[in-house]
Structures are given as structure tokens and as C-alpha cells.
Amino acid sequence: MAREERSEARPAGERLADAVDRRLPLYDGGGTLLRKAFPDHWSFLLGELALYSLIVLVLTGVWLTLFFQPEMREVVYDGTYLPLRGVRMSAAFDSTLRISFDVRGGLLVRQAHHWAALVFVGAIGLHMLRIFFTGAFRRPREMNWVIGVTLLVLALAEGFAGYSLPDDLLSGTGLRIAQGIMLSLPVVGTYVSFFFFGGEFPGHVIVPRLYSVHVLLVPGVLIALVTVHLILVFYLKHTHWRGPGRTNRNAVGKPLFPQFMASSGGLSFMVAGLLFVLGALAQINPVWLFGPYRPEQVSTGSQPDWYVGFLEGALRLMPAWETVVAGHTIMWNVLLPAVVLPGLLFLVLYAYPFVEQRVTGEWRQEHHLCDRPRERPVRTGLGAAAITFFAVLLLAGSNDIAALSFRISLNALTWIFRISLVAGPILAFLLTRRLCGSLLEAEQERLAKGVESGEVRQTVSGGYESDHLPVETFRPGAPRAPISPAAPAPGERTGTPDQGRHVPERRNR
Template sequence: MGAADARLPVLEGGPLLRKAFPDHWSFLLGELALYSLLVLILTGVWLTLFFTPEMREVVYTGPYAPLRGVRMSAAFDSTLRISFDVRGGLLMRQAHHWAALVFVAAIGVHLLRIFFTGAFRRPRELNWVIGLTLFVVTLAEGFAGYSLPDDLLSGTGLRIAQGIMTSIPVVGTYVAFLVFGGAFPGHDIITRLYPVHILLLPGALIALLTVHLILVFHLKHTQWRGPGHTVRNAVGKPFFPQFTASSGGLSVAVAGVLVLLSALAQVNPVWNYGPYRPDLVSTGSQPDWYVGFLEGALRLVPAWETHVAGHTLMWNVLLPAVVLPALLFAVLYAYPFVEQRITGEWRDEQHFCDRPRERPVRTGLGVAGTVWYGVLLLAGGNDVIAQTFRISVNALTWVLRVALIVAPVLAFVVTRWLCRALTEAERHRLAEGVSTGEIRQNVTGGYESDHEPVTSFRPGAPRRQLTAARTGTPSRTPHEPEHPDR
């Protein structure tokens, strides 16, 4: 390490190899996303060697008997060839698909961790914007890859995307013609999606991820409050060798689990769906989970249409598929700046993570948003749920419409109450004193423990307060900023 410090100019004045990384499990979520992306890149490069991104019609002559002699696109034919003819092809296809699902999930949960702990505050607002943009690009990348096989399920998804495009007032029809190269389904969409999926969007992902990691290194990680933790340090494992060893082990574990899933759990069996035909729709067709909320929104909004100046406004498509996602991400982008203005925290840098109970309003909003998303996700499979439990799909749709409005409000109220109750209970518990560990027998024959008083209680730092009570050290460092208790 000393030799590296002497030879690498980037390490001068503050050795990078000894940079500390917090070892709390919640900080591993970003690493899960990173290593899933590596598996995606490796399997994706392998798949490009065999996939044919063309929509010209061919007749299938491969080993899968139920589709032999069926007319299909060259893209779907090559997907079947990868699955049945190429050695290890099905394993690689499924590893790529599973890695995509885990990658999106890891980014989503990582963003939730940042939101609930307040790790988006000054000076990390830009990293929140970059992370959220990563999530948006990942959704687009996942949909593009999901559409490439040109099977009946992915073709149905493209048909929905074309309907969303045409719902945009005035310019929608022109946008759809430009994207598809003519009337749906056209002959160019797969050829156009292919470079977007393997070149443009991956390039954007890697660029955003690089900037994100540079900012993490520059600004250092947030950390939980604890003994020895201040706003001027980061307590954890040094980058080399402890962090690199544990992180390397995690990368191997992630790759191993993804390969194991690919070998044992079937995903996206395109041969069951068959090639895409505009006049057919798969029974019980469901998109990948990360776009399920959009499907649910489309199913819940009633069939509203308005005719204005010779133009038809399809509110049942425009509202759930264009306006709603735009508002959702606009709120997420703006939230860090709005919260800091309301609480006054924009003036000071914040380097400690909040416990969710410390911020009942923010936690309530996060839980409400999660419940809202869950209702939309359920609505995306309302037909499957109705068939499975033998209930009316119309009744279920109305229940979910009501739940979409009522459930988030109830979730916010209950969560805020629970957070305040937990904080108050903790306040009373610490006010009673800290157990000294000494047990004595009282005059009635029972046993009781001695307590010593705890002073200067402040929600959010119980461990440091316990340490302060026992050692007499300050419960807050001079550089640690206060924050309002909401």
C-alpha cells in the first residue's frame, strides 16, 4: 500500500486505499446494484453474439416442436435458437433477465434507504438527483431489453407503449410513427431498440454510475450516530484490504445466487407465448414487476375521453401513463430541496443518518408512497387475482380504486403516529435512567435493578447518550448540527 501511495498521484495528501467505508448492512444495497450490473454487462455481451435484431419474417425450423413451421420474426427465431440450440444459451438468457430484475430492485431499495435516513440532504442533493436518474434510465433499459425477443408478451407491451405515445395531445401520432417507423407494428422497432439497449442506455448508466461513485468518494458516506462518529470523520472498514475483501466476496455471492436462480427458477419462457401477432394477446399477460405500477394505473382509470378542437384526449391513458409518472418523478426530484427549505437544514451540512422514527412526517410520506405503489402493482394483476380467488374483476377494480386514495392516507397517519409513539416511549425509558447492571433484593423478597440518571436526551442518538451517561463524555460533538424534531 505504501508503494501504491508513492506511485499514484491521486493518493497524495489523503490515501484513497485507506478511505473508510461504513460496514452497516444497509450500505450494501448499492453494492448489490453494482454487482448485478456487472452480471448484466457480462451476460449481455455474450447474448449479443447470437441475437439477430431484425423483424424480417422467417419460418422456424428449430428443435422446439410446438413452434416448428410457424412464421415469426428473425428476432424471435434467434431468441429460440439461443434458448434451445446454443450450449448454455438458456442459462445465460435467464441470468441476464434475473440480473435485470435484481438490479432494478436493488436501486429501488437503495433509494428508499437514502430517503428514509435523510441521506439526500446537503451536500448530497446532486447524488440523489443522479441516483433517481439512474433509476429512470434503468426502467427504460429494462423495458427495451424486455421488448427485444419480439414474443407475444413483449409485443403486447410495445402495443401498450404505442397507445401511450398516441395519447399525447397533438404530437402523439407523429411520435408513434417516428418511433415505430410507420403504422404499428412496423418493421423497424426491434432494429431501433437494439442499439438503444446495448449502447445508448448502458452508456448513460455507466456514466451516471461513475459520477455517483466519484461523489460518494468525495463527499464520504453518511453514517449512523455512535461513539467516535463526528461530522468530520467516517468510521468503518478501510477501502483496502478489509472493504475490498468483503465487497469482493459479496460480488461472488451475488453472481452465484443469480446463476443458481437462472438454473433452477424459470423466467420469461418466450416459447410458451409464441411470436407476436397484432391480433392476439397472451392470457394473463403481466409485465416485469418494475413497470407493473404503470399497468395498474392504466387498469384503474375509467374510460374517460374528451374531444377538443378536433382532437381526442384519451384521459384514461394520458393521466395514468404520462401525467402520473411525470408528477411522481417531479416530486421525487424536488423533495430534498423542499424538505430542507421547510426544516431550515439547507444552511448546514448533514452527515448523520436519521432513524426513521425521528422524522415522522418524512417516514409517513415514504410509507404512504410505498403503499400507493403497492396498490398500483396489485391493480396490474387484477385479472389474475380475480381468477385465482374467484371474485369479480369489476368489484376488485373498484376496491383498488378506493384503496388507491384511502390506503396511502391511512398509511401516513398510522406511520406518523407510530414514529411519535416510539420516540416518546424511548424518551420516557431513558428518563427513568440507565440500568447499572446491579441487582438487589428488596424487603418484600423481590428483585430490582439499580438505575442511574440519563441527562441531555435528544432523539436520534440513544447509543451515544448511554455512552455519555457512563463515561461523562459529551453526547454531541461540537461540530454536529442540531435538527428540528418533527
């Protein structure tokens, strides 16, 4: 009787946790998981931006599916937007206009969905750059890098499919360009185009097909890969920056519950709030200004979303080269920039972790500490060259608007971009590698001479010199206080690399 009274006197949350633990491994499994250490450096939040943008995408996308009609049958618009009333258009474009003007909150949700897509792709790109420059793709995380590259490819495909669904003049122009890319494939191009569009362009099935891909196929694969990615992050543990108490055999940071979950949850609300603020205040993709798609029309100054701008720029910079082989016309001006270039790009991304580890001889070692970019001059230089290459192509994708805005010759600007596309990455690589070398030299000098203590003494010859202290004994605010190499920062939690699983001690094999 007394035991029952003591049980009833316990808090309801504790009794609920005990009840759950009798049915599920709450304390044994969940306890270890909740104590897992996560680094709290801002650079590790880029992946979370992508995750929370994806959640907003899914939620707003589910809402939009309730009102969108993925049909290409022709209707006459009789909705609220007067300039298009009486115009013949597809049911897909008609429903897009009704979502924007007739459904309460429709325009807000549609624009927030579009902004979330842009942020999602951008966050994936920045997250992968952080992983690349810090070397977090090395063993044992090569497969997580491969999954990340696949997520980037799927995000681009998902963005293109969603961008094409409204069937407005801008998205229709993008589909026409996609058909041209398909036709550039030697021998099989015509068959690929007929299969994709279900006949002659534009056909009557492309929007329903893209709708199935956009709301079912690609999101399912995306969510599955994100889940696997997060499982591997928990299993392999996070990398972390060098510092006191941080080694290749532990993890230092905030415990998952409650500190990390609180900060991460706050970030999720901030991301969602910012995306809806952008959806409310920053107009994006105003399809009513473009009008319905007509094959004989092209929108002036049309630009794709930024993440495919590099393809647009490559198409504009490529000279008009064509070759006839055995009666087949090979359109090099489309095949090279739109098929070969992105294919090589993603092939390099997939292969880079394995190639670098083989070249450097580190393929047998496990790495859990992040590199500073200056410590890897060649890798950092290659990254800077790739960013420069992408930036030039992105700018070239709007060469007509730039020429008109700055009142310069379009041909001259095109040649400037062509030269920059070759010379820019080379200069970026050389300058970045030299800068990394200079920073390393300065650091070595600092390690050799020590850190200025702030005290000045007079020499025997009558001059003055600054007093220096060894770097390992210097701490800002307390110059002579030694730092324990095994002590974590205040408020941080340490854990072994293999929290939640028992494995023998790691050795470099």
C-alpha cells in the same frame, strides 16, 4: 553494490509497487484512497447490490449480443423446439429461440441476464429508500440523489427496451400498450408514434432501434452516471449511523483496503452466484410458450416485469374517461395513469431534497449522520404512504388473475383497489406518523428514567423497584462501565470528512 543487493532482496510486490509509484501517484494519492473509511452496516450494501447486478448485466449482455439478431424480417423457424417448427416469425424471435435451445449455455445466460435486470432495479429502489428514510439526500449530497433518480429512470427504460427485444407475444403486447400511451398525448401523439415505430405499428424498425438503445445508448449513460455517483461518494464521504466516536465531522468504519474490499468482493461473488443459480433453477420469461408476436393476438394472463407493474395497475384502475376538444380526443383513461402519474412521481423525487430542506430550514447545514426514521415522523409517513400507493397499483396490475384465483368479482376487486388507492396512503401516513411519535415518547422516557440495571431493591414501604442507570453510562454486559464519546468501536477506523483533500473546517453558514 550493497544497495542493489538490498533492493533485490526485497519482496517482488514491494519492488513492483515502487516501480509503479515512480510513474503514478500510488503512495501519495492511492495511499490516502486505500485508507478511506467505509461504514460496514448492512444497509449500506444495498447500493453495492445494484452495482454488482449491473456488472453481471453487462457481462451477460455482451455474451448475448454475439448470438442475437435484431432484425424484423420474417423467417420460418426450423430449430430444435418442435411445437414452433415451421411457424413464421421475426429473425429476432428466431434467434432468441436458438439462444435458448441450440446455443450451449444460452438459456442459462439469458435467464441470468433477466434476473440480474430485476435485481438491479429492485436494488436501486431499496437503496433510494434507505437514503430517503435516513435523510442521506441532504446537503451536500443533493446532486447524488438527483443522479440516483436519473439512474432509476434509465434502468426502467433499459429494462423495457430489453424486455421488448425478443419480439414474442408478451413483449409485443407491451409495445402495443406503449403505442397506446404515445397516442394518448394530445395533438402530437400520432407524430410521436410514427417517429418511434418508423410508421404504422409495429413497423419494421422498432427492434433494431430498441437494440441500439439497449446495448449502446442507455448502458453508456448508465455506466457514466454510476462512475460520477461513485466519485461523489468518495469525495463527499459516506454518511454513518450515530454512535460512540461518530460525529458530523468524521467517518468511522473499515478502511477501503483490505477489509472493505475483501467484504465487498465477497458480496460481488455471492450476487453473481445467486443470479446464475436463479438462472439455472428459476424459469423466467419462457418466450417459447408465448409464441411470436401477432397484432391480432393477446396472451391470456400476461403480466409485465414487476417494476412497471404500477403502470399496468394504474391503467386498469382508471375509469374510461374521454373528452373531445376541438376535434381532438383526449384519452384521460390513458393520459393520466401512464403519462401524468409517472411524470409527477419523478418530478417529486427530483425536487424532494430541495423542498424538505427549505421547509425545515436546514438548507444551509451539512448532514453526515443518518437520521433514524422515527426521528422524522412526517418524512417517514410520506415514505410509507408512497410505498402503500405503489403496492396497491402493483397488486391492481394483476386484478384479473387475483379475481380468477380467489373466485371473486373482477368489478368488485377493481373498486376495492380504487378505494384502497385513495384511503391506503392516507391511513399509512397517519399510522406511521403516530408510531414514530410513540417510539420517540418511549425513547424520551427511557432517557429520563435511565436503563434498568437488572438490580432490584426494596423500598421503605416494603415494595420493590428496579434500579436504573443513566443511558450514557450503560453498556450491555457491563452496566457501570462508562462509554467514551470519542472512542470508535473496536476494529473500526476513523477519518475526517475530507480525506484526500485539504479544506478549512466546516461551519454551518
